[in-house]
Amino acid sequence: MxxxxxxxxxxxxxxxxxxxxxxxxxxxxxxxxxxxxxxxxxxxxxxxxxxxxxxxxxxxxxxxxxxxxxxxxxxxxxxxxxxxxxxxxxxxxxxxxxxxxxxxxxxxxxxxxxxxxxxxxxxxxxxxxxxxxxxxxxxxxxxxxxxxxxxxxxxxxxxxxxxxxxxxxxxxxxxxxxxxxxxxxxxxxxxxxxxYWQVIYCYRLYIGNFSNGDGFMLLKITDAAGVSRRQGVLLVDGRYEEVIDMDIMTDWTDRQDPASWRLAVRTAERKAIIEGEVIQLAPLRNRRKTDEGILVSRIAEGFTRLKWDGREGYGMTEYIERIESEALTGYPL
Structure with a gap:
């Protein structure tokens, strides 16, 4: 079911x-x-x-x-x-x-x-x-x-x-x-x-497509206690394969923005290494007034060139995290 x-x-x-x-x-x-x-x-x-x-x-x-x-x-x-x-x-x-x-x-x-x-x-x-x-x-x-x-x-x-x-x-x-x-x-x-955007403490979302119709949607989301979930799918031959495990390595700019990344992904059917290079990044923020004051989140939206098994494609890199005491809660992970 x-x-x-x-x-x-x-x-x-x-x-x-x-x-x-x-x-x-x-x-x-x-x-x-x-x-x-x-x-x-x-x-x-x-x-x-x-x-x-x-x-x-x-x-x-x-x-x-x-x-x-x-x-x-x-x-x-x-x-x-x-x-x-x-x-x-x-x-x-x-x-x-x-x-x-x-x-x-x-x-x-x-x-x-x-x-x-x-x-x-x-x-x-x-x-x-x-x-x-x-x-x-x-x-x-x-x-x-x-x-x-x-x-x-x-x-x-x-x-x-x-x-x-x-x-x-x-x-x-x-x-x-x-x-x-x-x-x-x-x-x-x-x-x-x-x-509310500020409910998210920290997440990394990766979305991509390739010319043969394959693609992926991969998420790592972390709560304030540091507990993370890794989930998402690889799209292969028109079928979604649920992610079992995923490791992430991000290269950062001097402004603490994602410049490139490398994902190691495992499903029940395969293992995959996917690489992304951020071509253009829109460094956005969201602010919300609450009883506790002004809560601010960084929302980095990056147009990304992708590589997977020799194929190239395009997609999005989205890094969201709260900003507390002027620091990004998820950086440098």
């Missing part, structure tokens, strides 16, 4: 519970196979707080990052549409599309994202139109826990329901007068339930 319940209706918005921080989030990324261009989009409905979290981050082939982050007002959780983003389910569990129309802020220096207030006040802005469609290349992984004993992906206080899927991705990115085609691969996820 499966540990998770996954039905076609889970593709669509859920009835919010009474949690003040209920969040329902849809995320897609997409990268061209022939050239290093792509990005990710996310919309997280926080209807009980009256707004959505909108994120668009595009990695352009000349090294620029084009991005937008907003909190558009919403009054319903009946659709994934706010601030210029729309998300549509074409065929449940098989195909979705995501689109953004609106301005983006352009930076040639990713370090400018460390001071977003200044960048958003004075940075160059250009009109953008981004659209891609995902066609499933894997089963859906995850869902709603079948009972109270099931270990959820991120924990029961961060997105109780969660599923994800690897895909073929086609579309385009237009910024100003320039256009780049997307004909490659991507990954998507959908989650719902109570969610």
């Amino acid at each position: 499966s540990k998770y319940i996954m039905r076609p209706e889970h593709e669509f918005p859920h009835q919010p519970d009474q949690s003040s921080n209920f969040n329902e989030s849809v995320y897609t990324n997409a990268f061209n196979s022939a050239s290093p261009v792509g990005g990710w989009m996310r919309l997280g409905n926080r209807v009980n707080e009256g707004y959505a979290e909108l994120s668009v981050c595009l990695y352009l082939p000349d090294g620029r990052i084009a991005c937008q982050f907003q909190r558009p007002a919403i009054s319903t959780n009946e659709k994934f549409e706010a601030g210029g983003i729309t998300y549509e389910v074409n065929v449940p569990l098989r195909s979705v599309s995501m689109t953004y129309r609106g301005d983006v802020i352009i930076t040639r220096d990713p370090d400018a994202l460390r001071d977003p207030q200044k960048l958003f006040a004075h940075g160059e802005r250009l009109p953008a139109h981004v659209h891609w469609t995902h066609q499933a290349q894997s089963p859906v992984h995850g869902g709603e826990p079948a009972d109270d004993q099931v270990q959820t992906f991120y924990g029961r206080d961060f997105s109780l329901g969660h599923f994800n899927q690897h895909s073929a991705a086609k579309g385009f990115i237009e910024v100003g007068g320039e256009r780049w085609e997307i004909d490659g691969h991507g990954w998507r996820d959908h989650s719902w339930g109570p969610r």
Whole structure:
């Protein structure tokens, strides 16, 4: 019997519970196979707080990052549409599309994202139109826990329901007068339930695709007591293989950002060594005011070139951790 319940209706918005921080989030990324261009989009409905979290981050082939982050007002959780983003389910569990129309802020220096207030006040802005469609290349992984004993992906206080899927991705990115085609691969996820970024003490997430359709989604998540879980999947020949064990070695920049990494992964079927080189990193942060004060998390989002068994691909490196006493809680692990 499966540990998770996954039905076609889970593709669509859920009835919010009474949690003040209920969040329902849809995320897609997409990268061209022939050239290093792509990005990710996310919309997280926080209807009980009256707004959505909108994120668009595009990695352009000349090294620029084009991005937008907003909190558009919403009054319903009946659709994934706010601030210029729309998300549509074409065929449940098989195909979705995501689109953004609106301005983006352009930076040639990713370090400018460390001071977003200044960048958003004075940075160059250009009109953008981004659209891609995902066609499933894997089963859906995850869902709603079948009972109270099931270990959820991120924990029961961060997105109780969660599923994800690897895909073929086609579309385009237009910024100003320039256009780049997307004909490659991507990954998507959908989650719902109570969610604060600061609930995560430390995690390392790796997502990747290769031109033959193989891929991976690998997570190491650590709590404040230092206890870690390693989980995720390798996608091989259209099937997911659950991870049994995983070791991580990260090379860091002087700014304590991930520059490259090496993963040793084991499933019941195989052992794999996967390497990643971060091409462009968006060093983001999230702040939340609580009764204890202002809690801050580092969210490093890196467009990454991948190697596995002689094959090259593209994907994302995501390092999230709390910042306490001006120190990253997970660094240098």
